[in-house]
Amino acid sequence: MKYANVKSSLPGSISKSLLERREKAIPRGVSYGIPTFAKEAAGALVTDVDGNTFIDFAGAIGTINVGHRHPKVVDALKAQIDQYIHTGFNVMMYEPYIELAEKLAAIAPGNEDKKVILLNSGAEAVENAVKIARKYTKRPGIISFTRGFHGRTLMTMSMTSKVKPYKFEFGPFASEVYKAPYPYFYRKPGNISDEEYENFIIEEFKNFFKNDVAPEMVAAVVMEPVQGEGGFIVPSKKFVQAVYDICHEYGILFVADEIQTGFCRTGRYFAIEHFDIVPDLITVSKSLAAGVPLSGVIGRSDIMDAASPGELGGTYCGSPLGCAAALAVLDIIESENLNARGEQIGKTVMNKFKNWYDRFEFIGDIRGLGAMCAIELIKDRETKEPNKDLTNRIIAEANKRGLLLLSAGIYGNVIRLLMPITITDEQLQEGLEILEQSILAAASIEKVSF
Helix, strand or coil, rough: CHHHCCCCCCHHHHHHHHCCCCHHHHCCCCCCCCCCCCCEEEEEEEEEEECCCEECCCCCHCCCCCCCCCCCHHHHHHHHHHHHCCCCCCEEEEEHHHHHHHHHEEEEECCCCEEEEEEECCCHHHHHHHHHHHHHHCCCEEEECCCCCCCCHHHHHHHCCCCCCCCCCCCCCCCCCEEECCCCCCHHHCCCHHHHEEEEEEHHHHHHHHHHHCCEEEEEEECCCCCCCCEEEEECHHHHHHHHHHHHHHEEEEEEECCCCCCCCCCCCHHHHHHHCCCCCCEEEEHHHHCCCCCCEEEEEHHCCCCCCCCCCCCCCCCCHHHHHHHHHHHHHHHHCCCHHHHHHHHHHHHHHHHHHCCCCEEEEEEEEEEEEEEEEEEECCCCCCHHHHHHHHHHHHHHEECCCCCEEECCCCEEEECCCCHHHHHHHHHHHHHHHHHHHHHHHCCCCC
């Protein structure tokens, strides 16, 4: 049985009509990946308005780890709608907010007492983590990392590295935001070893407090345990632990931005668990509520209680619908053992990637953690010159064959996979086969035997 089925050109006739309406109603600044419009979705499959069905390796940018319209999520939302939709937690409270906060605190790393604030979006979670850190430490400075992505609001855009399309002509940016070096082993300079490079980056981070900002002025370091938009770049455990130790030496809070990495994507609830440290604060969103807008900050109780009543929150923060969906998600993760499934998917994907790396010279690097996997496309393995054009051609070919894909990276030359963790083995294999066909077609080379 084949799952992907593209019966029309892209866009199809109905999508063309909707694109014309979009052109008149929606500003150019709102981008899109594939020129089609969804009609229905379930599990790891999405069908558009023209009847084309796609295997989803994008997952709404990592939002659908438990799949589209999981029955438990649908049932939870329906049950919540039958009770009440919104009262505003700052006006009249509701139990689902409390229950979700308790469960998130329980699964987060560390044995200390923890508290949770629920919000709307990933960027809002990072914004509030910054507010809480500044309130607790009474310091202004925030350190993020090169190639990091934290959102599109003024503060989070200031913390983000990629200029185009996220920052160009949107300044001036927020003050007291600094960017430290983050390891990128594939693009390390010269012929130095991984160990030498690792030690160099750690020393650069230490020197950062001499060259850029005094540690006594820094409230928090905000780190993606695996850089998402930056290209699925995985740091070494030694680097992460060194940053963590330096933070605690100077009374700086360590914030793990788990918005894309959380909830089974790397085979753990939180990617930071791979690095054997306990963050002071954790930001969560995306797959927390299976597509319903919801985010949060999890942290040590003494830190979270630094703000006074009324200083945190918002109209829709921690909405009942989001809480209901998230509680269902946590149940699904446990009952379906999705952390183990994430590990299994990652092994399957990386085995395929290794095969491609041996066959295709234009694949410069393969990397990943759990089911957060990527390939980096280059023009030459000696120069490592990025190949954005080939990346875009592969994605276009994949779309034509019924596979949803995303690119990433500062150079736009990384293909990242964010399929639902609930994807079946058959759908996963078909998606990887389509991706291979797309690579071959885009590179204009004949298929070679295994």
